[in-house]
Amino acid sequence: MISCKEVSRLVSASLDRPLTLRERFWLKLHLWRCGPCGNFAGQMRLMRAAMRRLVGGASDPPGR
Amino acid sequence: MAWFSNDDVAEQRRYLLRFAQLHLRDNARAEDVVQETLAAALEQGERYSGGASVRTWLTGILKHKIIDVFRAGRREKTMSELGGDEDDGHDPDALFDAAGAWQTAPSSWGDPSKTLEQKRFMETLEKCNGGLPDRLAQVFSLREVMGLTTEEICEQLGITPNNCNVMLYRARMGLRDCLGKNWFDGGGRT
Numbered sequence: 001m002i003s004c005k006e007v008s009r010l011v012s013a014s015l016d017r018p019l020t021l022r023e024r025f026w027l028k029l030h031l032w033r034c035g036p037c038g039n040f041a042g043q044m045r046l047m048r049a050a051m052r053r054l055v056g057g058a059s060d061p062p063g064r
Numbered sequence: 065m066a067w068f069s070n071d072d073v074a075e076q077r078r079y080l081l082r083f084a085q086l087h088l089r090d091n092a093r094a095e096d097v098v099q100e101t102l103a104a105a106l107e108q109g110e111r112y113s114g115g116a117s118v119r120t121w122l123t124g125i126l127k128h129k130i131i132d133v134f135r136a137g138r139r140e141k142t143m144s145e146l147g148g149d150e151d152d153g154h155d156p157d158a159l160f161d162a163a164g165a166w167q168t169a170p171s172s173w174g175d176p177s178k179t180l181e182q183k184r185f186m187e188t189l190e191k192c193n194g195g196l197p198d199r200l201a202q203v204f205s206l207r208e209v210m211g212l213t214t215e216e217i218c219e220q221l222g223i224t225p226n227n228c229n230v231m232l233y234r235a236r237m238g239l240r241d242c243l244g245k246n247w248f249d250g251g252g253r254t
Contacts, residue, residue, distance in 0.1 A: 008233075015232075036170045051189070
């Protein structure tokens with residue numbers, strides 16, 4: 001199992017690049033059992049959506 | 065037909081200024097780059113083909129000018145200054161115990177669509193973004209506002225991919241901490 005700390009880094013990385021199969025597997029397994037890390041992932045998604053909205057309906061979604 | 069004759073220049077200017085402020089976090093500098101952008105656009109006016117929207121075209125010119133400002137700023141600073149510049153006193157590692165578990169478990173931030181509709185939340189976000197250390201904020205806005213890939217950011221700013229990932233992580237953790245304190249747990253939420 002990977003730790004919550006490692007999960008936080010993977011969640012951040014997943015916003016910038018496609019994760020490897022192995023990374024996705026461990027991340028999913030951890031998120032399935034860990035509610036707080038699920039909340040963290042939700043927080044990161046909200047932050048991304050909000051940053052995009054700041055500029056006023058940014059049209060192009062940031063690439064990976 | 066020239067781009068400025070059939071479009072509301074004031075409206076375009078407002079958008080560009082907003083875009084520049086989010087990156088530069090300094091109104092005077094933002095005004096400067098927008099002015100330069102509009103001047104460049106006037107000169108290149110004939111080259112605007114009408115293919116992309118005027119806004120996309122103008123934003124493209126502005127993006128280059130913002131990156132130039134970042135690069136110039138980096139050249140001016142010595143390495144030691146840069147080192148200190150990145151440190152906001154928040155070590156993300158401190159959020160975890162020795163085993164890598166959360167010291168304080170992240171809570172749910174509720175319904176995202178409702179949160180995003182709240183003007184005061186967006187103001188809090190902008191304030192928190194403004195509080196990030198310069199170097200972190202630069203990388204973060206290039207990624208999240210401008211939408212550059214990490215490869216492009218590395219190339220433009222001359223940093224390593226690893227450094228880029230670390231800075232994005234630190235920026236996100238810093239922003240999360242600030243939003244938690246000032247909105248979600250701090251009573252800003254209504």
